[in-house]
Amino acid sequence: MMGTSTLVCAPITAETVRKMVSDMGKAAALGADLVEIRLDYLKVFNSNEDLKTLIKESPSPxxxxxxxxxxxxxxxxDEKHRLDALRLAMELGADYIDVEFQxxxxxxxxxxxxKPDKFKVIVSSHNYQDTPSVEDLGDLVARMQAxxxxxxxxxTTALDITDVARIFQxxxxxxVPVIGLAMGERGLISRILCAKFGGxxxxxxxxxxxxxxxxxxxIKDILxxxxxxxxxxxxxLFxxxxxxxSHSKSPLLYNEGFKSVxxxxxxxxxxxxxxxxxxRTYSSTDFSGFSVGIPHKEAAVKCCDEVDPVAKSIGAVNCxxxxxxxxxxxGLNTDYFGSISAIEDGLRGSHDRDNTTGSPLAGRLFVVMGAGGAGKALAYGAKQKGARIVIANRKYDRARKLADEVGGDALSFAELENFHPEDGMVLANATSVGMQPNIDETPIPKHALRSYSLVFDAVYNPKMTRLLSEAAESSVTVVSGVEMLIGQAYEQFERFTGLPAPKELFRKVMENCL
Incomplete structure (x- = not known):
């Protein structure tokens, strides 16, 4: 299976020749195919001597x-001095030089x-304002080629991720061979997908x-x-x-998974x-699947041609x-799938994971803390499995609204402290209370946990929140947000690829990330 022929280049921007030589060695060790030596960064530049050193000492083109x-x-x-130096680099054995279109x-x-046989001139143009239309870009390429x-x-500069589609086109x-890159975080895909589009x-x-x-x-991330x-x-493409x-660890998880299978x-x-x-812009079937994060989960529902019924009820699509x-x-929602299957596994006990006759949630009282998107997903997911639902929220009216939607009961957080109608209940935290950096906080006092047989926390950083630690001390089964994260990723991976998820690998990557 042949991979890309697109080269990986490392810009060398040190201020001394000595540091440049050391950085060129580092670039080669990281796996770069060539180095771009930025002479304009040198504080002192003696063209003849320094160019000879840089060319001779470089392990790469x-x-x-x-x-x-x-x-x-x-x-x-002086402009003449600048162009003379580039000509000299060519004569001394450089593989490429870059010269501005003007x-x-x-x-x-x-x-x-x-011109030496293998030597190539790159003609470059930089646009720090925006990315022009396809017509204007095409015209520019023709004039540069001429x-x-x-x-x-x-x-160019990507003001929106859709700008990059014009570069690909x-x-x-x-x-003629083209290097087409878009600056800014919205342009990141230009730097990876140029390998697909022939950059x-x-x-x-x-x-x-x-x-x-x-x-x-x-470079290490690219490779x-x-x-x-x-x-x-x-x-x-996914x-x-x-x-x-930029904080998301999903690319690490899925790309490792793709490679392993x-x-x-x-x-x-x-x-x-x-x-x-x-x-709308990336509508080709090559753009095959997406995980949807904040703040787009609700808007995503309207963008799909078909939406899974549970995702429709939740009003949020994350895949x-x-x-x-x-x-x-x-469109579907794997958030609820990940958390509900992790909770079911916790209730069954690890020895009984393969016994999937009926859900252990059926008939149980399932208490959800939080009435936002995550709370909604948990409530609908548990309801689907036959649980009886109670919603607790700081603002009681929001709890009431969600409870009415799913056909459950509502409580305020204050009432939740003394809520012990029966034993064997499940408690699920869908608030951000206890999340990094506020790791000393918990949404419910320890004494209130005694009637629960399992406590789940959607917070995954830290893995062991104060809520879970206090539940474990009270001999309650605990399930961390990491389990939810892994579970929803399994489901998405299988939807994307049609192949079984490499579960052990996912778990290992997740543990390392967190």
Missing amino acids: TLFTYRPKWQGGQYDG VAHEFIDSIYGK TGADIVSIT ITVHSQ YLTSGTLDSGIVSVPGEPA HVYNFRLIRPGTK GVIGKPI GFDGVYLHLLVDDIANFL IVRRPTDGKLF
Whole structure:
């Protein structure tokens, strides 16, 4: 199975030649295919001597860039000196040089007939304002190609994730090799999916913290989180839609999972402002499935062609699958599936997990703390399994409203403290009380836990919340939010791939993440 031919480039932006040499070694060790040596970052630059050293000492092919301030670089000196240095780099054995579109004609004319065989000129254009229309981008590529460029490099700014679709269109249809990247967090997918759409190279930083361009991922993440080398034109695309989204560990989980079962897919962070616009823009069946995070779960319901009945009742979709046959979008809610199946496992006891005759929730009193999206999912999920539902919320009227919807009873938090109508009840916390950094808080005092046989907490950071610790001390079975997270991920993975989830691997990745 052939992977991508798209190269991974490491920008080298050190201020001394010595540090650049050391960074080039680091780039090679991380797996970069070439280094982009940014001469404009050097505090002192002696062209002849320094270029010889940099070319000789580089373990990888070299691309030299001497970016002027008028194209977003650091160099603010004489233009003739700048272009002379780039010509000299070519003569001394550089593999590529990057020259700005504005001066490309003149520069390429000046090296006519002197170009070494394998040497290539990249002609580049940077747009720090936005991403132009497909027509304007196509026109720009044609004009850049007309300078005699071997490779055309366009960097734009993604004001919305849908802007990147225009970059992909240009890359796929161009007759000349194209580097098409979009800056900013909304442009991250351009740096990974260029491997699918035939981009010449992508770039990544040496360290997670040091970024030469906004939204640029680290090389280790490009290669090891997103499995860049495995991406091909036929690779299916998945991702987690949210705002904010960079904190999500889902790409690590799903990409490890895809790799372990040999599934040809890649899963991305998708910073989305408007989910309807996103789904409309990326409508090809290659964009095969999405996990939906905050704040888009309610809006996602309206975007789907068909919605699972429980997700419809909850009024929230956290998983969208695009049918390969007709491209129709099917929405479901795996949040409730993950938590309810984890609670059922807890009630059955680990020795009895395979005995699935009927749900151990049937007929039980199931108390949900919190009447927001998570509370709603738990209430509908437990109701579906035959439980009797009680909703407790800080604001009683919200508890009443949800209780009426699911056909249950409502309590205020104050009443919950002395609520002991029967033994063997289940308590589920769907509030954020006890979450990092407020780990000393709990939604209910310890003495109130005595009538429950199981306590579940949707909070997963920390794994053992104060609520769960106090329940365990009271000899109550506890189920952590990590179980819910893993359970809903199993379900989504199987919906996305049609294959069984690699459960042990998921558990291991989750434990490491948390």
